[in-house]
Amino acid sequence: MLLSRVAESLYWINRYLERAENISRFVEVSEAMALDCPPGSAEPWMPLIEASGDKEQFDFRYHNKNPVDVMNFLIRDKENPNSIISCIDIARENARKIRDVITAEMWEQINTLYWSIQEGEIIWQQPAQEQLREIRRGCQLFYGITDVTLSQDLAWQFSQLGRLIERADKTSRILDVKYFLLLPSLDELGSALDELQWISLLRSAGAYQMFRKAEQTSITPNAIARFLLLNPIFPRSVRFCLEGISQTLKSIQNTPFPEKPSELDCLRGLLLAKWSFVRIENLINNGLHEAIDKLQIDLNQLHKLIHNSYFTTSPSIQIESLQE
Numbered sequence: 001m002l003l004s005r006v007a008e009s010l011y012w013i014n015r016y017l018e019r020a021e022n023i024s025r026f027v028e029v030s031e032a033m034a035l036d037c038p039p040g041s042a043e044p045w046m047p048l049i050e051a052s053g054d055k056e057q058f059d060f061r062y063h064n065k066n067p068v069d070v071m072n073f074l075i076r077d078k079e080n081p082n083s084i085i086s087c088i089d090i091a092r093e094n095a096r097k098i099r100d101v102i103t104a105e106m107w108e109q110i111n112t113l114y115w116s117i118q119e120g121e122i123i124w125q126q127p128a129q130e131q132l133r134e135i136r137r138g139c140q141l142f143y144g145i146t147d148v149t150l151s152q153d154l155a156w157q158f159s160q161l162g163r164l165i166e167r168a169d170k171t172s173r174i175l176d177v178k179y180f181l182l183l184p185s186l187d188e189l190g191s192a193l194d195e196l197q198w199i200s201l202l203r204s205a206g207a208y209q210m211f212r213k214a215e216q217t218s219i220t221p222n223a224i225a226r227f228l229l230l231n232p233i234f235p236r237s238v239r240f241c242l243e244g245i246s247q248t249l250k251s252i253q254n255t256p257f258p259e260k261p262s263e264l265d266c267l268r269g270l271l272l273a274k275w276s277f278v279r280i281e282n283l284i285n286n287g288l289h290e291a292i293d294k295l296q297i298d299l300n301q302l303h304k305l306i307h308n309s310y311f312t313t314s315p316s317i318q319i320e321s322l323q324e
Helices: 004-036 046-052 055-061 067-075 084-097 104-116 128-149 154-181 192-204 208-214 221-230 238-253 263-277 280-285 288-311
Strands: none
Touching (some): 004 046, 004 154, 004 192, 046 055, 067 084, 067 128, 104 128, 154 221, 221 238, 221 280, 238 288, 263 288
């Protein structure tokens, strides 16, 4: 059996570490792009604030809006609950509360990652790109340790669920930023800078090499959108994540053919069907920004339904294990 509070902690540990990893990717790629922009330019930086969903907080607290402000806000600002350092702090606190459920190796890794990014640690004396790579490797190492040391029961299923929902959200957000906020004017379309930005978008999703392998075409907005949204086998694509979410929820529920599907059943099924069979041309013609905006609304609703179904029960109520 699995207590609802334990399931919630596992879900959030993985959501926050996935969030920290994604932010590290976004910032690292913007740091590289900044080398091709005028000194002090905010062009590669401000879209990150838009993608994080924290623009209002950033505007209120940072008035200069320069690259240093953006990096501090996204990486080391403890008052920003979605900064890298805050995400790892929250994930570690959730792990501390359930140390008797997770494996010793999982706790050691998340604890080591937490202490490695405290003020005065050697990581902050390294170049910015190496800082971000180390943070990302620390998050990825936790995923790997989880997958090879934690029994694939309900605890593992809720870990997967949090990771996949966060990943789908962040992949869609960074794509939306490029399409909606950075789409160049007609005279810039197809320019070297435009292509550089699209390549940077792929790199920020860890998708550049797999895109080149899967798409034997030039780098075009349609091809990139199709790959990041609809590719069925790339692990950071929206469709892949939705497939994993659907399978995980079915395993958690352990009722393959319910007589009356719940609201959660209906939403996970409709989401997967929509993003499995839609064509990228239709999404773009009908408005890609609107489609992604609706996806994010649906993911938020999916989270609320999961929360209401599994995380708001009385502490004495338990979720039956699949093995029983």
